[in-house]
Amino acid sequence: MSNFEKETKKASATNVCISSMGPFLDQLPIGIFKTDKEGNLVYTNGYLAKLISEQLVGKSKEASSLEPYIKQTVRGCLASGKSFYVESRPFENSKGERIFLNLRIAALKQDDPKEKNIDAGQRPEVIGVLEDMSEMTRLENNLKKKISELSIICEVGNALRSTLNLEEILQVILIGVTAGQGLGFNRAFLLLLNEGENVLEGKIAMGPSNPEEAKRIWEDLSSRKQSLEEILNWHKDTLGKKDILVNHTVKKLRIPHSDQKNFLIQSIQEKKACIVKKDESDSEANKCIFEILGTNSLAVAPLVSKNKVMGILLADNSFNQKPIHEEDIELMEILAHHASTAIESSELYQKLTEQVNKLEEANRRIAENSQRLLKAERLSLLGEITSQVAHELRNPITIIGGFARSLKKKKDDKDPDHEYVKIIAEETERVEKVLNNVLNFPKLEEDSLAKVNLSQIVDQTLEMMEGEINSDKITVMKYHPADLPRAMVNPDQIRYALLNIFRNAIWAMPQGGILSVTTKEKNNLAKIEIKDTGFGIPKEHLSTIFDAFYTTKPDSCGLGLTISSEIIKNHGGSIVAESEKGKGATFSVVLPLERENPESAIKPSSFGGGK
Known part of the structure; x- marks a missing residue:
């Protein structure tokens, strides 16, 4: 039993007249009321009387205004004989202000506690308390x-x-x-x-x-x-x-x-x-x-x-x-x-990401430059060795060539040895040119350039390799346009560069295959495309095949593609390799066809060291 119910029971038992406490109750900041057995208000203290006089308008379905709402709730209490508690019912005063009221009501107990069946004429009276919870509700909200x-x-x-x-x-x-x-x-x-x-x-x-x-x-x-x-x-x-x-x-x-x-x-x-x-x-x-x-x-x-x-x-x-x-x-x-x-x-x-990217780019360039420096050092060493070897070979080759040419002049054309002496003289002359090219490799002299048809250079190089190409195993296919413009190049150096590429292609097809060479022209550039059907180059090796001393051949020193790459670059061109393991390889050589200023396209070689 709540304290409120205990107090109302006590008030009933002592038969104290609530109205005698009027002056005290009027000072309380809560509304207090009493109803008769019909639910009509027979007493309201001053606070509640003021609220009723303000004609509060109910803001819910259960209440249209304050007094009818109280009467309706009291009747519910009388009908059930139970206490009621209704929390935070909203009303609105004439100023448009929201007021939230808690209503507590309880039936006063009868004098005879044995009386259980109460008819309509014996309903108990009701006492109630109305609390203004507006400030509390506002604080909660x-x-x-x-x-x-x-x-x-x-x-x-x-x-x-x-x-x-x-x-x-x-x-x-x-x-x-x-x-x-x-x-x-x-x-x-x-x-x-x-x-x-x-x-x-x-x-x-x-x-x-x-x-x-x-x-x-x-x-x-x-x-x-x-x-x-x-x-x-x-x-x-x-x-x-x-x-x-x-x-x-x-x-x-x-x-x-x-x-x-x-x-x-x-x-x-x-x-x-x-x-x-x-x-x-x-x-x-x-x-x-x-x-x-x-x-x-x-x-x-x-x-x-x-x-x-x-x-x-x-x-x-x-x-x-x-x-x-x-x-x-x-x-x-x-x-x-x-x-x-x-x-x-x-x-x-x-900004930090941009700085990190710049640092990563700088580190990448440092790594690339380190590789270039290492490559340059290797090429410089190679140049020095090559120069010394070329010097040592040139003298005896020159002597052999001189004797061969002298013998050729003395031999009659009908002499069976004349043809052999002629071949010796021509080949020693070709070797002398190669040695001179090696000695002068860092320089591509303007007077060594000539306007040539690159398709013819390809054909001449393949003819030079007839003894190396087993026609029973390897099929050579050439695709040349009839109107390919001429290119300003050093023919001997380009032949030498192609020779190294062709030899690599043949070596990659030990069981035979197809070697196809295509020349074409686009945007004033000539492209020589060399394809083989060999065992290919692993992707991880493609970036290093042009490096000096890199090789996968057991009997190679790893300089052929390096020299070819340097020759192409010195001519203002480029060389690229594409391959997948087991699917052959394609080497693409690109060379400029015309030059407005020929000297601008002649770049010093990083091969270095020649004399």
């Missing part, structure tokens, strides 16, 4: 509101801290401002400062395009029953895919940061959020912002972090026309502060 606001700030803050992607950060800000579980604005707009041009420019926006779309969106979101956190996560996959019209609209805004009369610039300088209305704007430029956005009132919050201007956040209620209150601005300002910090962090991260 304010507390709930503060908790909701803290929840919004916490969830938006967590979402902002979860990413360093600027687009995602901006999206989170706009969702926090427009979501019903957030600030609940109809639309939101973000302008960011372009530091290069010192201009505030529209970046991104969120919101419906018209009232019909707004209604459809609100109904959809209402049916989902999602939390703000769920909405934030759901929208991460919709970046740049929605709200096209408002995004197009906000990008029309470009405001010089130096425009001191603009209300957006003033908000940034004062670092203070505010409400701005179109009819209060004092300049055409300010009114133009409202016209572009199609609204009459804006909530404005600057995005400033540690005195650094990031931009500005705008929001409106252009569709439901809900007034913007100061408390909305306060919460929006807090979100703007979190947004500013997140945007600054994103920019710092972007």
Whole structure:
């Protein structure tokens, strides 16, 4: 049994007249009343009498006004014989103020406790207490509101801290401002400062395009029953895919940061959020912002972090026309502060990423230069060795060539040895040229160049290799255009470069196959494409096959492709290898066909060391 019921029972038992306590009860800040057996009020203290006189209007289905509501509840108590407690029933006074009342009522006990069956004429009287819970209800509502606001700030803050992607950060800000579980604005707009041009420019926006779309969106979101956190996560996959019209609209805004009369610039300088209305704007430029956005009132919050201007956040209620209150601005300002910090962090991260990329690029170049330096050292050593070998060979070869030419002159054409002596003389002359080329390798002299048909160079090189190509196993296929323009090259060096490539192709086909050579012309460049059907080159080796001393052949020193590559490069061309293991290889040699300034295309070789 409650204390209240105990007290009413005691009052009944002692048969004390409640009206005798009137002066005391009138001073209490609660309403006290007593009814007769019919439920009619027979006593009200001063506080309740005042409430009844104010003609409070009920704001619920159960109560139209205060006095009928009390009588209705009392009758329910009399009919059941049970106490009633009704919590926080809302009413409204003549000033439009909400009043929340708690009602407690209890039936006074009969003098004869043995009497159980009470007919209509024997109903007990009722005593009741009416408590004004308006202040308590307001405090509870304010507390709930503060908790909701803290929840919004916490969830938006967590979402902002979860990413360093600027687009995602901006999206989170706009969702926090427009979501019903957030600030609940109809639309939101973000302008960011372009530091290069010192201009505030529209970046991104969120919101419906018209009232019909707004209604459809609100109904959809209402049916989902999602939390703000769920909405934030759901929208991460919709970046740049929605709200096209408002995004197009906000990008029309470009405001010089130096425009001191603009209300957006003033908000940034004062670092203070505010409400701005179109009819209060004092300049055409300010009114133009409202016209572009199609609204009459804006909530404005600057995005400033540690005195650094990031931009500005705008929001409106252009569709439901809900007034913007100061408390909305306060919460929006807090979100703007979190947004500013997140945007600054994103920019710092972007700058850091750029610096890291630059360092990685610098490290990559250092590694490449180290490889080039190592290669240059190898080539320099190779050049010195080659030069010495060439010097040692040139003298005896020159002597042999001289004797061969002398014998050739002495031999009659009909002499059976004449042809052999002729071959010896021609081959020693060719070897002398090769040795001279090796000795002069770092230089591609202009007087050594000649206009030649590269298709003919290919044919001549293949003819030189007739003894090396087993025609029973290897089929040579040539594809030459009839009108290939001539190229300015050193024929002997190009033949030597092709010779090394052809030999590699033949070596890669020990069981036989097809060697195809195609020459073509495009954009004033000649391309010689050499394909074989051999065992191919592993991908991991493709980047090193032109390096000096690199080889997979058991009897090779690994210089053939290196020399070929240097020859092609000295002619202003390039050589590329493509291959897959087991699928053959393709070498593409590209050479310029014409030169306006021939000397500009002659590059010194990194082969080095020749004398």
